[in-house]
Amino acid sequence: MHVISELSAVLATALFIFALYWMNDPKTARRGVRAGITGMTVAVVATWIQPGIIHHGWIVAAIVAGFVVGIPLSQVPLTAVPQRTALSHAFGGLAAGLVGTAEYFLWLGEPGGAHFTPFRTGALVVEVILGFLTFTGSLMAAGKLQEVRWMPQRPVTYPGQNIVNIGVLAIAVGLGVVLVLHPTAPWSGQVFIAIGVLALVFGVLLIIPIGGADMPTVISILNAYAGLAAVAMGFVLDNKLLVTAGALDGSSGLILSIIMCRAMNRSFTNVLFGAFGKAQPAALKGEQKEWKQESVEGAAQLLEQARNVVIVPGYGMAVAQAQHKVRELYDALTKRGVNVKFAIHPVAGRMPGHMNVLLAEANIPYSALVEMDEINPEMPQTDVALVLGANDVVNPAARYNKGTPIYGMPIIDADKAKTVLAVKRSKNPGFAGIDNELYVGDNTWMLFGDAKAVLADLVKQFGGGGIH
């Protein structure tokens, strides 16, 4: 029996590595999903047939419940994918925290406490802290992304916030050290519960000061935590498969976090403790410039006469559910021989890769989706840059204005295009509360309105034999 579980663990690990390897190309990526499902099935069956497993009814009931909730969760609209992802990090953290709690009290009930080696108890503490803080933190993130009414969307800060947060975590870790030294004392159960509660509280406190623009980074960090919680569970249960699969998830979350941080020119600590969006709005050079507004007819004419058009999508496109109208515009322009590309900033949207998925949903070929670093050298030859609900990622102030919180963040050089058309919902500043200099640029014309409605009007201009 031991041989079966060892071999199945090796097989499942290999399949999981292949699953991720095949994600290097959209052509082979679906094969990766099949490899992942196979690996997971092997692991579940090999565990289930172990002789010590006797309560089969319980297992069947929990698995059926998982399917009942999981299937509808996989059918959410793609604009809701960031929330779903945060929710699944929460579930992952919850599972780790609960298994850790169960193991602790199981071993506490056994005479002698032979299970409590310092390494194992330490791993147990790490598992429970990471699991429970990921649980509440991810629930908070999901709530903010879903824009639950009683939850403030903007970052909430108060004096001494970081001291409170770090203090709560430090007490939890300190109690963890106490537990490693005295795992079976009469009061150890209470200490364990206190650690769990503090971790739950810390998860909430951690996300309170986080705003929407930081969500791609925060989701990635929570992803890494969920993976590391699984690794710690593997240490506790002496199970190598948990360690390898958790390490794969953890390294994925780590790499994505690094990429997101770099794309915002910020550090981890700055994202978690810096409370973006608090900074004072940066003053514009010289006197306040005025917007120049363009009519839909004029914008359509500009687009039709262009040879190269670059569309810069942002969170506003997702909010307006405008991706299908984008596709119609893309079709209308391509049919007229206009070369249309999409400039994708790594942190556009609310999670890594958010824009790519939305545009792929609208059937836009992925060969038209171009990364920031590749599109920027082409911007000076671009006739029209159409900015669609993107804000901070095209703000030229990031290049030189040290007073703005986005200073140093790499941006898409939309302002270098010959003409800029910017679609914006209202005349208010964006999420980060920063004025965007692009909108008052000499070559910029604004189109005010809901992205979907503006695009629908634009597409209408191209219907019935062009513009006159």
Added chain:
Amino acid sequence: MTATDFGSMLFVFVLATFIGLGVIRRVSRLLYTPLMSLTNAISAIAVVGSIVVTGADHPLTIRILGAVALFASMTNIVSGFMITDRMLKMFKKQ
């Protein structure tokens, strides 16, 4: 657990992390959203620990904790793999 176990577990962890970093670094930038839902489903391997806690002959409260963990992991496995496949189906070259 003996000292050897402790060492070999850390060994496995370090090697798996390096493999993960190497493989993830090559993932297409187009696919970061599906990557996250896929790794999410994979890290629901916590299902293995949950099955042991739920199914073995443990006290009732322990098994209830296990069953909730098993439900949470299973939800992640089902929704994670399904939504990953749903998104990947949409990526077309032309």
